[in-house]
Amino acid sequence: MEDAIALQQELEPRVDTRPSLPALRLIGGIHVAYAGDDLIAAVVVLGFPALDVVAGATAAGRTTFPYVPGLLAWRELPTVLAACERLRSQPDVILCDAHGIAHPRRFGLASHLGYCLDVPSIGCARRRLVGEHEPVAAARGSRVGLTHAGAPVGAVVRTRAGVKPVFVSPGFAVSVSDAVDVVLATTLRYRMPEPIRRAQLLANEKKRRTSAASSVTVS
DNA sequence: GCGACAG
DNA sequence: ATCTTGTCGC
Numbered sequence: 001m002e003d004a005i006a007l008q009q010e011l012e013p014r015v016d017t018r019p020s021l022p023a024l025r026l027i028g029g030i031h032v033a034y035a036g037d038d039l040i041a042a043v044v045v046l047g048f049p050a051l052d053v054v055a056g057a058t059a060a061g062r063t064t065f066p067y068v069p070g071l072l073a074w075r076e077l078p079t080v081l082a083a084c085e086r087l088r089s090q091p092d093v094i095l096c097d098a099h100g101i102a103h104p105r106r107f108g109l110a111s112h113l114g115y116c117l118d119v120p121s122i123g124c125a126r127r128r129l130v131g132e133h134e135p136v137a138a139a140r141g142s143r144v145g146l147t148h149a150g151a152p153v154g155a156v157v158r159t160r161a162g163v164k165p166v167f168v169s170p171g172f173a174v175s176v177s178d179a180v181d182v183v184l185a186t187t188l189r190y191r192m193p194e195p196i197r198r199a200q201l202l203a204n205e206k207k208r209r210t211s212a213a214s215s216v217t218v219s
Numbered sequence: 220g221c222g223a224c225a226g
Numbered sequence: 227a228t229c230t231t232g233t234c235g236c
Contacts, residue, residue, distance in 0.1 A: 032226070034227050067227075069224040076226070098225050107226070129225045167225085 004065075004074050011115065024048045027186060028091030029195025030083070030113070032076045033049040033203035035211060036064045041079040042203035045089045051186060051194045056175055058206045059083035062196050065145055069129060070104045073112040080109075081116060086121075086143060091119060093174065093182060095195045100171035100179070102131050102154040114172025121171030122179040123154070124193055133197040136165045143180055159187040166191060 026045050033040045038060065045055040061079030065071070065079035076098075100123030103111070108129070112119025131148040133156045140161045146154040146169065154169030157180055168183050170176055186193040192200075 032227080034226085036228090039227090067226065069226090072225055096225095103225080110225095123225085125225050127225060128223095152225095 012090035029198035067151035101170035110171030
């Protein structure tokens with residue numbers, strides 16, 4: 001585990017934040033579902049701005065690392081990458097159900113994923129890991145900066161009026177403002193961005209079909 | 220010593 | 227993340 005932390009610290013300097021994103025055509029989303037020590041990673045690709053699912057893939061894996069705040073990548077990344085390898089299409093940007101640089105060492109799961117795929121990535125988490133921020137106004141689209149150790153690391157964004165805000169941060173090769181723009185552009189009637197939501201649905205679907213198939217084999 | 224702590 | 231029924235609301 002000490003090694004894991006050391007590796008993240010080495011990767012940190014390689015995070016670059018390009019000023020703007022290329023024209024968005026395809027947006028990816030990932031999610032990981034658990035069934036005890038078994039995990040199912042799902043990745044989907046949606047067309048933009050239609051937000052229709054154009055591709056999807058899943059991969060099954062087994063936990064080989066415990067859940068430690070700040071080291072989520074060591075637990076989920078291998079299976080997520082396996083799912084991505086089964087994907088045909090290449091998204092212009094990928095959204096993660098986790099943090100990007102809003103992380104103790106500025107390299108959360110979203111950063112690891114974008115770095116490994118060499119695809120711009122964005123972290124969009126439901127809860128805070130690190131950082132401080134002012135209150136966010138209730139209207140959809142409101143956002144306040146998230147800072148950590150004196151550095152801007154993301155934004156707290158209201159994706160639905162009156163609903164708890166989400167924590168958005170650059171994963172890899174994206175700016176904070178572009179990250180916020182992408183999250184808001186893919187979020188209309190739910191709190192989480194559509195790519196992440198669809199990935200979650202796919203992961204849960206796969207988990208159910210898998211457990212159902214195994215129980216049929218047993219009986 | 221007492222909290223905080225992505226999924 | 228996951229364990230879990232009903233229930234309030236659009």
